[in-house]
Amino acid sequence: MAPLFFDLRPTHNPHRWFLPLTPDVCVGRPDEMFMFGGVGLASAIAAMEGTTGRPVIWATAQYLSYAKPPSIVDLDVWVPTAGKYNSQARVISHVGDKEIVTVNAALGARPSELSQQWLTMPEAPPPEDCEPGEHWRQAGYGLHSRMDIRVAKGRYGFDRAGAPEPDGRLLLWIKPRGDFAIDAPMLAIIADHVPSGIGNALGKNAGGNSLDNTLRIRRIVPTEWVLCDIRILGVHGGFGHGAMYLFAQDGELMATASQSLIVRVRDSAEDR
Numbered sequence: 704m705a706p707l708f709f710d711l712r713p714t715h716n717p718h719r720w721f722l723p724l725t726p727d728v729c730v731g732r733p734d735e736m737f738m739f740g741g742v743g744l745a746s747a748i749a750a751m752e753g754t755t756g757r758p759v760i761w762a763t764a765q766y767l768s769y770a771k772p773p774s775i776v777d778l779d780v781w782v783p784t785a786g787k788y789n790s791q792a793r794v795i796s797h798v799g800d801k802e803i804v805t806v807n808a809a810l811g812a813r814p815s816e817l818s819q820q821w822l823t824m825p826e827a828p829p830p831e832d833c834e835p836g837e838h839w840r841q842a843g844y845g846l847h848s849r850m851d852i853r854v855a856k857g858r859y860g861f862d863r864a865g866a867p868e869p870d871g872r873l874l875l876w877i878k879p880r881g882d883f884a885i886d887a888p889m890l891a892i893i894a895d896h897v898p899s900g901i902g903n904a905l906g907k908n909a910g911g912n913s914l915d916n917t918l919r920i921r922r923i924v925p926t927e928w929v930l931c932d933i934r935i936l937g938v939h940g941g942f943g944h945g946a947m948y949l950f951a952q953d954g955e956l957m958a959t960a961s962q963s964l965i966v967r968v969r970d971s972a973e974d975r
Contacts, residue, residue, distance in 0.1 A: 705884035724772040737769040741895025745888035747794035747806035762808035763917040824950040827855035830876035867906030871935040894960035904935035911964035926951035
């Protein structure tokens with residue numbers, strides 16, 4: 704079984720887990736690193752799946768504060784409802800008394816032969832024919848150094864000024880570097896790349912800080928790469944809203960995601 708992308712650990716209490724924060728699951732300047740939001744959602748999903756023994760159907764995270772290394776994030780799992788086929792659960796992730804992320808979710812599976820999708824994967828060159836995407840910080844540290852990104856449409860990184868994408872759309876092939884499974888927690892981490900589409904849509908070196916992240920799982924299938932169809936829906940009043948559709952290489956729609964975020968225009972690589 705492939706290891707998790709992050710070091711989530713159980714305790715003697717099946718409803719409590721903990722995550723030691725290391726720089727490789729964090730982002731930001733070297734002197735001000737903090738846990739990547741997608742890791743907050745992903746670790747909560749893994750904890751809920753571990754506690755309930757059921758796969759996640761959907762999960763939504765509200766990002767409340769920052770957790771910085773080398774702190775320990777405690778994850779408390781609450782399961783107020785557990786039915787025959789699905790459970791409703793909640794995770795509060797905190798550092799000491801400081802709440803960092805709150806995640807609500809439903810988990811489970813029902814016996815059914817129905818399996819169909821109506822959303823089709825957009826046309827895109829295969830990842831090996833796409834240019835590598837270098838994160839705008841251009842630094843070989845932190846979580847972004849552990850992700851392999853190829854740009855199939857649009858602009859990614861720190862060279863987006865002056866070329867707004869008319870349809871606000873960015874296509875990225877993404878996979879983790881190393882032997883990590885493409886599972887629900889990994890899709891949660893990949894889904895937190897929605898802010899990457901802000902600069903591409905605006906034609907500015909811009910991104911943002913996520914306020915939330917909602918992941919809806921359809922069907923996860925074996926795949927090496929995930930095609931991320933990122934669509935920025937609109938920006939106003941300093942906030943932006945975007946969505947992502949996550950496809951396996953064979954065209955299977957595995958999940959959808961959506962976010963709202965604080966829009967930040969970056970004048971230099973030192974800007975957060």
